Amino acid sequence: MKLRLVVRSCCRIGLLLVFTILPYQGLAADKLVGFHSARTMSQSMPWIAEEAGLFKKYDLEFQLVYISSASLVTGAMLSGEGEVAITGGESTIRAYAQGVNEFVFIASAKNTLTHSIMGRPEIKNPEALKGRRLGLTRLGSNSHYFVIQVLRKFGVEPAEVNFLQTGGQVENLAALLGGAVDAATMTGPSGGSRAAAQGFRYVVYGPDLRIPFAAATLVTRFAAATLVTRRSSIRTRSPVIEKFVRVMAEAVKIMFADKELTYKVLGRQLRISDRKILDAAYDEEIKVMEPRLEFKTESFQAILDETAKVDPRAKKLKPQDVIDRTYLDKLEKSGFFDRLWAGK
Numbered sequence: 001m002k003l004r005l006v007v008r009s010c011c012r013i014g015l016l017l018v019f020t021i022l023p024y025q026g027l028a029a030d031k032l033v034g035f036h037s038a039r040t041m042s043q044s045m046p047w048i049a050e051e052a053g054l055f056k057k058y059d060l061e062f063q064l065v066y067i068s069s070a071s072l073v074t075g076a077m078l079s080g081e082g083e084v085a086i087t088g089g090e091s092t093i094r095a096y097a098q099g100v101n102e103f104v105f106i107a108s109a110k111n112t113l114t115h116s117i118m119g120r121p122e123i124k125n126p127e128a129l130k131g132r133r134l135g136l137t138r139l140g141s142n143s144h145y146f147v148i149q150v151l152r153k154f155g156v157e158p159a160e161v162n163f164l165q166t167g168g169q170v171e172n173l174a175a176l177l178g179g180a181v182d183a184a185t186m187t188g189p190s191g192g193s194r195a196a197a198q199g200f201r202y203v204v205y206g207p208d209l210r211i212p213f214a215a216a217t218l219v220t221r222f223a224a225a226t227l228v229t230r231r232s233s234i235r236t237r238s239p240v241i242e243k244f245v246r247v248m249a250e251a252v253k254i255m256f257a258d259k260e261l262t263y264k265v266l267g268r269q270l271r272i273s274d275r276k277i278l279d280a281a282y283d284e285e286i287k288v289m290e291p292r293l294e295f296k297t298e299s300f301q302a303i304l305d306e307t308a309k310v311d312p313r314a315k316k317l318k319p320q321d322v323i324d325r326t327y328l329d330k331l332e333k334s335g336f337f338d339r340l341w342a343g344k
Contacts, residue, residue, distance in 0.1 A: 029061040030240045034084040035077070037070045038142070038169060039270060040187055041285040042110045043086045045251035047265045054250050058243045068168035069138040078102065083237065084244055088142035093303045096322055097314040104324040105300075107245055107293035109252060114284050115146040117203040118176060118195040119183030126154035126204055133162045135175045135184030143172075143185035145306065150204050176200060192284075193277040207284050245327045246336065249293055253340050256291060292337045295323055 036043045046064045049055055055062050065082065067073045071091040076082060078100065092103050123129065129151070136143040148158050166175045172184040176195055183203055186192040192202065255262050263278045272278060300319035307314035331337055 029059045030243065031061045031063075032084060032240055032244055033063045033065065033082040034244070035065050035067050035073045035082050035087065036085065037067055037073045037087040038187070039066065040169070041255070041262070041266060041281055042114070042289065044262075044266060044269070045086065045109065045248045045255075047269050048251040048254050048262060049247045051261060051265050052251070052254055054247045058247055060240070060243050060247060062244070062247075068171075069141045071138055071140040074103075084241065086248075088145075089300065090142065090145050090303050090307070091140050093300070093314070093317075093322060094140065094307050094311065097304075097307055097311050097317060099313075103322065105295070105322055106241070106324055106327050107248065108290055108295045108299070109248070109293060110285070110288055110290060111296040111299040112207075112288040113142065113146045113149075113209075114207045114288060115143055115185050115187045116192050116206040117147070117150065117183055118186045118192055118200045119203040121199065121201055123183055123201070123203050126150060126156055129183060129203065130156060130160045131162070132182040133164055133180070135164050135166045135172045135181035137168050137172065137185070138165050139163065143169075143187070145303070146206060147185060148306070150206075150209070153209070193274075193280045207288070242327050242330070245293070246331065249331065249337070249340060252289060252291060252293065255286065255289060291341065292332070293328060295319075295325070295328075297323075 034046070036046065046062065049062075065076075067076055069091075070088040073085050073087045074091040074095050077085055078095070086109065089105065092105075096103055117126070117129075117134070119129070119132075123132065134147065136147055138144065144163070147161075147163070151158050151161065164175070164181055166172050166181075166184070169185075169187060172181075172186060173194060175181045176184040177198055184195075186195060187206075196202070259282065262282065263275075266278060266281070267273060297319040300322065304314050304317055304319070
């Protein structure tokens, strides 16, 4: 009898412990899959966040997938393979103009292009690119947009240059070094500094031009107001998306405030140990990063204007049509950004 009482008591205690502990142990971290389209500092926030423990801080299990161009990211997002992306804005806006209005920009890490064009020593200016082979990542990518703007600025028609798609920035460098192209777009530590070290020269140093462009934006999909299930799904995921924006905001703060951690992450991810290359990449990008992930409407308007040249439907769009300030406004009003940057 005593044994039975003990067993029953133990069972009661065990059940009490189970029901007491389960609500806490059963809460798994929120999961989120996202893309980025360039292995550069301006899209390195997830790497920095992982190094600094920010995903763990916000109880977010984030899977980052690299896809080598913004246009391919757009396709992957459309297929539902990911819910957020850090990518350039052109392919997303082109898709929007074509009626694929499932995308919305929720924050912006960089509103200015920092690409450059590196070429053989004899190519001294953009005019000398006529008839030459110019490497870029992909048609419709940030690098393609940059090249078009530069060529037109210097009176060269894009049709006068032979564009070759390499697939990515690293591939651009390989194509230039291997002689497959005469010049190529470069950005970040995997580009200009390395090419210069091999005797190639800047045909155009992009950061000096300060071409407006939504170059590193946070994009998420939203459902059309047709299916309740989709609205319900978005409502249930909205707090998770907000967590992601908070993590990215804190990662940008680390970029500005902790150069050594940023160098450590970039060095490991890009396999760069040369301090001079890291210095050049950091100095190039940090001056155009957005501390509070703020939008600049002129950057989106620039893409709309360019898109309208090939798709008249873009003329009907305004930057506000593709921007959702919900998360930025909420963080601003709550004092999140003020606290984050207090004392810098």
